[in-house]
Amino acid sequence: MPVDFSIKDFFYPIALIKMRRFLEKSQWYSSDQLESYQINRLREILSLAYEHIPYYRQVFSDNGIHPDDITEIDQLKRLPVLTKDIVRREYRRLQSPFAEKLHAKAYCTSGSTGAPVSFLLDKPANILEFCYYWRHWSWAGYRLGARFGEFTCGFFIKHEHNKNDIAYFSRLTGRLQLNSLMLGEHTVLKIAERIRSYSIRFLNGLASTLYYFALLCKKARITDISFCAVFSQGEMLLPAYRSLIESTFHCKLYDSYGHMERTVAISECPDGGYHINSEYGILEVIRDESHSGENATGGIAVGTSLHNFSMPLIRYVINDRIELDASNSPCSCGRGLPLIKKLYGRNEDVIITPDGRFVTDIFTVFESFSGIELARIEQTDARRVLVSLACSNNWSNSTEYSLRRVLEKYLGAEMRVDIIYTDAQSLRGTCANKFKMVVSHLNVKSEGL
């Protein structure tokens, strides 16, 4: 999940500064102050939903509830959960009439369940997102304008003439975008050189991309790259990832958890605590009977956005598993934001291309094809991948052709791509919450590459 900021995000300086100042203060709030903030925002969202959004109007009516009945966060449970299937089915009826006025834009993500879903995000949601990252990065000493590197592929895929570039630097924002699709043994020296030449002080990326970059640096005996901090996101951070990244780049790694739909955000503090950003959204953890042996504080994450007024997601089932911190002990950093104990996010395999590149974000390809209900890509040998697709009726030969073209951009022409069609139930099998979109059958011995 790259940080999707553009120059347009700077068009609202007053709103940005106001939100930034608030978040600076609120991180030190007591639990009562945080809850009071949440309930005020929630009541605003609920009354918008009740008065103007057809889907929610019906939900309130079917359950005999009025927004005024919900006066505490815990009472949110009186409303039913919102699943991805419902969002797909009720997409139009979930939109607020103010979406256009709020500059809402449609996005699509597959999340960790592998099934793409579309939704709207608006200006208030973007302001919050910008300030949320700003605050988290500042915990590691970041100041706006500091030289920042990020592994991403979106920019390079979008701009055909840039697709084989190693990096793109924006002088205006001080941001170096590193092409994650070019990460490999043949390019690591060039990537390191760009980082040195632009004096990059912070690095952001998917946990696995950062890990393979560290591994490639180690193999190439690159020891002089160091950052003030590295930020990982978008995937489960394995302990082996953290230790290699921190030792290779001589700094602390700050992990975070979020999702494209932006109902919940969790970020790691300098003392290693994983804090729930209470001002961002409301996190609930609900029990899952299929995990009956799990600790009582663990379950499926359900989020409610507090800042998206174009399509508010209320009790949205995120499907990642989270274990709350039952001790309720404050973090040694002094922040009042509550803690979680453990999170279990996306954990995909890496695809290694015939030309020696490590492609860690291939799963994002499927998000741009609206006819895909579920997809999996498996690397069966060094030169072949098998793509299994469950598609809706609007899938066509020309869409398959477009998909092949995009996969070629990611994997190169030397990789054979076979596509088979199946249905979502067969593809998902029995692993409803642990579906892997990317599977490798190669025996990758990571430590030695």
Ligand SMILES: [Zn+2]
């Ligand atoms: Zn802390």
